[in-house]
Amino acid sequence: MxxxxxxxxxxxxxxxxxxxxxxxxxxxxxxxxxxxxxxxxxxxxxxxxxxxxxxxxxxxxxxxxxxxxxxxxxxxxxxxxxxxxxxxxxxxxxxxxxxxxxxxxxxxxxxxxxxxxxxxxxxxxxxxxxxxxxxxxxxxxxxxxDGPTCHTGSETCYFTSISDLLKGQEVEETNLALTTLYSLESTISKRELELAGQHGKPSWTKRLLSNENLLCSKIREEADELCRTLEEKEDSSRTASEMADVLYHAMVLLRRKDVTIENVLDVLRRRFSRSGIEEKQSRVSTESQV
Amino acid sequence: MxxxxxxxxxxxxxxxxxxxxxxxxxxxxxxxxxxxxxxxxxxxxxxxxxxxxxxxxxxxxxxxxxxxxxxxxxxxxxxxxxxxxxxxxxxxxxxxxxxxxxxxxxxxxxxxxxxxxxxxxxxxxxxxxxxxxxxxxxxxxxxxxDGPTCHTGSETCYFTSISDLLKGQEVEETNLALTTLYSLESTISKRELELAGQHGKPSWTKRLLSNENLLCSKIREEADELCRTLEEKEDSSRTASEMADVLYHAMVLLRRKDVTIENVLDVLRRRFSRSGIEEKQSRVSTESQV
CATH class of the missing domain: 3.10.20.810 (Phosphoribosyl-AMP cyclohydrolase)
Structure with a gap:
């Protein structure tokens, strides 16, 4: 890598x-x-x-x-x-x-x-x-x-959205400049908080968060549908859509287990970027991992 | 979102x-x-x-x-x-x-x-x-x-790695400042090119790329293992590890279908950030999507 x-x-x-x-x-x-x-x-x-x-x-x-x-x-x-x-x-x-x-x-x-x-x-x-x-x-x-970067204790220094300012909304230090994946992660966390506080509207995320069987059956189903886009030679746009489903549902499970996408990426980086020697020592076959 | x-x-x-x-x-x-x-x-x-x-x-x-x-x-x-x-x-x-x-x-x-x-x-x-x-x-x-940002035609202006320079390696415009997920995506693409050109070492990625049945069975297996970390109350570190496996194997499938992670995130953003009115029009139930 x-x-x-x-x-x-x-x-x-x-x-x-x-x-x-x-x-x-x-x-x-x-x-x-x-x-x-x-x-x-x-x-x-x-x-x-x-x-x-x-x-x-x-x-x-x-x-x-x-x-x-x-x-x-x-x-x-x-x-x-x-x-x-x-x-x-x-x-x-x-x-x-x-x-x-x-x-x-x-x-x-x-x-x-x-x-x-x-x-x-x-x-x-x-x-x-x-x-x-x-x-x-x-x-x-x-x-x-190693920890939060901003002197305010915020994860990053960029927590002031101009669109929020122009809408007259208060600046919250949790409203970071989030890209798509982390924005979705943040929304899932908010739904969990709403669920705990029994406020907010009903949502699919809340149903998944509160029903382990439903959540796991959806993850297995979406993974299967992703595979079928390859096996059945479906259009690539279907693949992107099914992968989006896999990611979203899996992220709800991550939230249930208190695991962040950053934790997962940390695992991926350590797994795939380790030096050749370390990798060689841990290899069980003659193949390299990636 | x-x-x-x-x-x-x-x-x-x-x-x-x-x-x-x-x-x-x-x-x-x-x-x-x-x-x-x-x-x-x-x-x-x-x-x-x-x-x-x-x-x-x-x-x-x-x-x-x-x-x-x-x-x-x-x-x-x-x-x-x-x-x-x-x-x-x-x-x-x-x-x-x-x-x-x-x-x-x-x-x-x-x-x-x-x-x-x-x-x-x-x-x-x-x-x-x-x-x-x-x-x-x-x-x-x-x-x-809308397209490449750099005047050189590169996706971003940051394609010169200082570690490459110090190692005396040539600057390639494909060697962008990639974060973990995109670095892995780039590696998978390289393996596909090696496979096509029949060069490079054997690797697990190449095996997956060349064996559709193996790839799909691994994706289903990893999704199942991810679910079991919730169902069987396994440690959160297991969840992170299994999610890393799901992501990696699914990304090999994306490569096979010529779909990028960016394509997937584009779908996620459009799905979850659409306005209330659009979302309402597309809803089939009374629940909001997220």
């Missing part, structure tokens, strides 16, 4: 040694006064053996189109759910630090210092990969957050 | 009338020399009846923390997949235009003009909602793209 990763996967906490990976000056802005969880890779020696690594990082940093203040935009995104967690700015040092520490690090424009998300809250964003855009002036930190 | 939307859902193409929704000056920067698909809402009259609407938009625009150049960051995100499509900057006019036109509009710093993504390529990003962050200086345009 193409959840790519930097060379030398396993991080070990060692203070400030990360800077040794970069030429003098690259990590100069790192805030040494704070107890920052600086990280180096366990296979640092392997890294150091790559005499080209520092020059590769330098070349990369030189290729970024820094603005007139030496900054580029950095967007932190949850590797599993795709949720945009926060957005900040990076300078050369911040990006270099993120590459070495694998913890999302930014440049604070107001305080004019580097800061690693989580350095005070411990809610780090653990980097899986970093992407730059076609113009080389915008960066995605694709990572897994 | 909480894919929220602005009042007055249906857009109708009428040149430049969108500006009439805003006070003089708000749309002043709109590039009138180009054939821009300016949009107004079909129920404009209803809008105009809301005497507070313009002042609500003004209040909102005043609440944004514009930087010293009058700009804020705007990130366009695919409402279904969560993919970050592109990032640009907005000024007051650009955000106002996006609110009225429901087409992602930015301010070009190099050309010092507004530009609507798609105005030349027709690959508009159709806005479903807009979110502002806790600091009110960063914006998400949550929308559905």
């Amino acid at each position: 193409a959840v790519s990763s930097f060379p030398c996967i396993q991080p070990v906490r060692v203070p400030f040694k990360a800077c040794s990976l970069f030429p003098a000056g690259v990590c100069g802005g790192f805030n040494k006064k704070k107890k920052i969880n600086a990280i180096v890779f366990s296979s640092l020696r392997k890294f150091e053996k790559d005499v080209n690594f520092q020059s590769k990082v330098d070349t990369l940093l030189n290729s970024i189109k820094w603005d007139d203040k030496g900054l580029a935009v950095a967007i932190a995104q949850n590797v599993d759910t795709g949720a945009i967690l926060m957005q900040g700015f990076v300078n050369r040092d911040a990006l270099a630090t993120t590459i070495s520490s694998r913890k999302a690090t930014f440049f604070s424009r107001s305080r004019a210092t580097l800061w690693t998300k989580g350095e005070t809250s411990n809610n780090f964003i653990n980097i899986h990969d970093i992407f730059v855009d076609c113009d080389r002036d915008s960066i995605i930190y694709l990572g897994k957050p | 909480a894919v929220s939307s602005f009042p007055c859902i249906q857009p109708v193409r009428v040149p430049f009338k969108a500006c009439s929704l805003f006070p003089a000056g708000v749309c002043g920067g709109f590039n009138k020399k180009k054939k821009i698909n300016a949009i107004v809402f079909s129920s404009l009259r209803k809008f105009e009846k809301d005497v507070n609407f313009q002042s609500k938009v003004d209040t909102l625009l005043n609440s944004i923390k514009w930087d010293d150049k009058g700009l804020a960051v705007a990130i366009a995100q695919n409402v279904d997949t969560g993919a970050i499509l592109m990032q640009g900057f907005v000024n007051r006019d650009a955000l106002a235009t996006t609110i009225s036109s429901r087409k992602a509009t930015f301010f070009s710093r190099s050309r010092a003009t507004l530009w609507t993504k798609g105005e030349t390529s027709n690959n508009f990003i159709n806005i479903h909602d807009i979110f502002v962050d806790c600091d009110r200086d960063s914006i998400i345009y949550l929308g559905k793209p």
Whole structure:
């Protein structure tokens, strides 16, 4: 699976040694006064053996189109759910630090210092990969957050919907910028709360939530119908529709078991992105898993 | 389902009338020399009846923390997949235009003009909602793209992985910043290509792709096992694991039928976010769908 990763996967906490990976000056802005969880890779020696690594990082940093203040935009995104967690700015040092520490690090424009998300809250964003855009002036930190990212305690910083504001509705921190799957998940959770509080209108979701036999028979039925679109060579639009049914009904079951889609994606990522060696050790046949 | 939307859902193409929704000056920067698909809402009259609407938009625009150049960051995100499509900057006019036109509009710093993504390529990003962050200086345009967003023809502008660069690997425009589900989908597609070209190692995915009976029996089996985690009160971690199995095997079937996860999510969104009236018309029982 193409959840790519930097060379030398396993991080070990060692203070400030990360800077040794970069030429003098690259990590100069790192805030040494704070107890920052600086990280180096366990296979640092392997890294150091790559005499080209520092020059590769330098070349990369030189290729970024820094603005007139030496900054580029950095967007932190949850590797599993795709949720945009926060957005900040990076300078050369911040990006270099993120590459070495694998913890999302930014440049604070107001305080004019580097800061690693989580350095005070411990809610780090653990980097899986970093992407730059076609113009080389915008960066995605694709990572897994240790906890809520927003200083308000919200999962992400984006909980204010403009359409809600224009409709005059109050801002709720549970109303995150949710994409389709998570929006449906949120609706199912609301139906469960309504069911518990015996309010709200009747709905199919509530019937499923309160009838285990109905729910399981629907999941088996929808899975069967999905298969039949292949077996009976039905139109692809039927396949999309039946898969939507499978997903929806299975998500109601997940809610019953207090499991989130993010939990499921976490399992999928760990299962399919593990390193070749780990995968080999766990293999029972000569086939690779995916 | 909480894919929220602005009042007055249906857009109708009428040149430049969108500006009439805003006070003089708000749309002043709109590039009138180009054939821009300016949009107004079909129920404009209803809008105009809301005497507070313009002042609500003004209040909102005043609440944004514009930087010293009058700009804020705007990130366009695919409402279904969560993919970050592109990032640009907005000024007051650009955000106002996006609110009225429901087409992602930015301010070009190099050309010092507004530009609507798609105005030349027709690959508009159709806005479903807009979110502002806790600091009110960063914006998400949550929308559905009409086609590839990047000027290179790539689906998103983020196809350059820093880990690939540091490993010295070539940049492929198919190596997008993919989150877990889409990364798995991409791997399954690669296995199908390998199978067609008779290269690559043996894998379980390839076996499933080439054996319809095996694939369908696995999907039915995994759906059954998922249900049994509820029926037999198994641990929630088993539920997550079985759901991962259901998803993976079902995604192999989707590949066989040339259906993407995005197609499925599109169905889910249309099914669950349709307006009350549409939903009512299609209902067969007195229950709401979700």
